[in-house]
Amino acid sequence: MSYNDWVEWKNNEISRALAVRNGNIYGIKTTNGQGVSNETKAVLDKDIHKLLKEYPVLKGRISEISFTELSSNEIASARINKNLDLALKLNINIFKNEDMLHGLIENENDMLSPEGSMYGYLKHEFTHFLEYQYAIDHSETVDQAGNDIGTSKYANEILDDAINNCGLTKSDDIMEAQISKYATYNSSEAIAEANSTIKETVLIKEIKKW
Numbered sequence: 001m002s003y004n005d006w007v008e009w010k011n012n013e014i015s016r017a018l019a020v021r022n023g024n025i026y027g028i029k030t031t032n033g034q035g036v037s038n039e040t041k042a043v044l045d046k047d048i049h050k051l052l053k054e055y056p057v058l059k060g061r062i063s064e065i066s067f068t069e070l071s072s073n074e075i076a077s078a079r080i081n082k083n084l085d086l087a088l089k090l091n092i093n094i095f096k097n098e099d100m101l102h103g104l105i106e107n108e109n110d111m112l113s114p115e116g117s118m119y120g121y122l123k124h125e126f127t128h129f130l131e132y133q134y135a136i137d138h139s140e141t142v143d144q145a146g147n148d149i150g151t152s153k154y155a156n157e158i159l160d161d162a163i164n165n166c167g168l169t170k171s172d173d174i175m176e177a178q179i180s181k182y183a184t185y186n187s188s189e190a191i192a193e194a195n196s197t198i199k200e201t202v203l204i205k206e207i208k209k210w
């Protein structure tokens, strides 16, 4: 790292630390974060920083992070609205309760990488964002992008290609064995699960080549 890069890096780190103190995560407008500790916000900030480094196409694309009510076991949820703004929803009931949060990330899922961190859950959601952004970048109109996202067009393509390349046939049993139970839900979930797990199967490896 050059001196100038280092200065820029250091200034970014300081402004991110200040942003967390002011309630924002990664400089992204964060709403309803009262009751969530700054320590938890700092961990989220660090994981989001890591994910945006992995997926620079998503830099500047997430317009809001909001702590909100989600279904009871859902930690996070990637959303897109009709204007194609990306937003990350985080379950307020989990994030304001440190014991519940740590219990969930440490015990509930041993397939996410690295173990005992929020990173795996966020990576799952960021894989949805990647799919949305890909659809946006490959559509002529907002309606077209919305339609391609709604029908999981690109996730279907990736999953079907990967299944074919592995010589497998698509069935719930195979999806569950090769990826996870949640992967049987639809192809977007299958891709997100495959990308965020530490499990290694032929199908997961094939999907990760994408």
Ligand SMILES: [Zn+2]
Pocket (backbone or CB within 6 Å): 124, 125, 128, 188, 189, 192
């Ligand atoms: Zn998902």
